[in-house]
Amino acid sequence: MALRGVLRLGEIGIRVLDLDLARTHYVDRMGLIEVMCDEKERKIYCKAWDEHDHHSVVLREADEAGLDYVAFKVYDDQTLTDLEPKVEAFGLEVAHIDAGVYPKSGRRLEFILPSGHRMQLFAEKEQIGNTLGTRNPGVMPDEGVIRGFRINRLDHCLLGGPNIDECGRLFKEVFDFDLSERIEDEESRESLALFLTCSTKPHDVAFVIQPEPGRFHHVSFLLESATDVIHAADLIGKYRIPVDVGPNRHGVTRGNTIYYFDPSGNRNEVFSGGYVHYPDTPTLTWDTSQMGPAQFSQDNVPRESFLTVVT
Numbered sequence: 457m458a459l460r461g462v463l464r465l466g467e468i469g470i471r472v473l474d475l476d477l478a479r480t481h482y483v484d485r486m487g488l489i490e491v492m493c494d495e496k497e498r499k500i501y502c503k504a505w506d507e508h509d510h511h512s513v514v515l516r517e518a519d520e521a522g523l524d525y526v527a528f529k530v531y532d533d534q535t536l537t538d539l540e541p542k543v544e545a546f547g548l549e550v551a552h553i554d555a556g557v558y559p560k561s562g563r564r565l566e567f568i569l570p571s572g573h574r575m576q577l578f579a580e581k582e583q584i585g586n587t588l589g590t591r592n593p594g595v596m597p598d599e600g601v602i603r604g605f606r607i608n609r610l611d612h613c614l615l616g617g618p619n620i621d622e623c624g625r626l627f628k629e630v631f632d633f634d635l636s637e638r639i640e641d642e643e644s645r646e647s648l649a650l651f652l653t654c655s656t657k658p659h660d661v662a663f664v665i666q667p668e669p670g671r672f673h674h675v676s677f678l679l680e681s682a683t684d685v686i687h688a689a690d691l692i693g694k695y696r697i698p699v700d701v702g703p704n705r706h707g708v709t710r711g712n713t714i715y716y717f718d719p720s721g722n723r724n725e726v727f728s729g730g731y732v733h734y735p736d737t738p739t740l741t742w743d744t745s746q747m748g749p750a751q752f753s754q755d756n757v758p759r760e761s762f763l764t765v766v767t
């Protein structure tokens with residue numbers, strides 16, 4: 457589809473137990489750029505180098521790790537106006553957040569997904585660019601802008617909770633996403649995981665079935681190449697960052713991936729690659745007879761932790 461309507465996961469709020477440890481992890485090790493800090497509210501605002509918006513990741517110190525909210529950026533303010541009655545018609549209560557309540561951001565709509573996650577939509581955020589400028593930008597930022605894991609941008613998240621088919625219906629019917637891939641129970645045919653895209657990426661958001669609402673499975677960042685995934689793995693080893701699953705390739709989405717944990721136990725992913733999704737690409741279905749190849753196609757070993765460990 458033409459990229460109008462919902463554009464992408466534009467901001468993710470993550471709860472961390474210790475802001476200083478989180479800064480060491482996300483900024484010093486992973487190489488996200490800290491653009492703003494709110495000492496009073498114990499929040500730091502970060503971006504990846506190739507994002508134009510002011511920030512995409514908000515880390516907030518709290519008593520419990522996990523997901524604060526996901527905020528999707530939409531094309532323009534009219535899109536927000538058009539979406540509001542559709543979200544309400546779907547059966548969700550929509551709250552209004554004034555411009556400026558979230559720093560550098562225009563007004564937002566907020567509602568709770570059937571999976572229990574807090575979701576927002578916004579159309580405007582201050583843009584600060586990727587340091588290259590917009591006239592004769594070249595391809596390489598100055599030395600030191602690309603650091604750590606060499607993250608290009610925030611890519612997607614995987615959310616755990618109940619009612620994932622309802623979430624799938626919301627994203628398809630109201631937000632115009634496509635269901636790119638689905639994992640189902642071989643016998644009951646019940647959905648275990650749904651992968652949804654609003655772009656040409658294999659997914660922009662995914663849901664995995666979990667008994668408890670509002671769980672956070674992972675946030676994922678795009679790297680340039682599979683070589684950069686190995687480079688990140690070397691840094692993960694060097695800094696003794698706990699690894700969930702070492703370098704491998706997903707069957708679902710075909711990304712070259714590594715999963716690891718931040719100091720609060722939130723799962724992170726960096727990945728590269730994946731196929732191009734078009735609006736006429738058929739939905740790909742996997743079932744539990746092929747959980748190994750669906751999850752990790754280089755050793756075909758399904759990871760128990762993958763479906764059970766969430767924050």
Ligand code: M3P
Pocket residue numbers: 614649664676706708709710711725727750751752
């Ligand atoms: C991803 C990804 C499963 C695959 C997950 C895939 C649940 O996280 O980024 O492609 O098997």
Ligand code: FE
Pocket residue numbers: 612614674676725
């Ligand atoms: Fe992922």
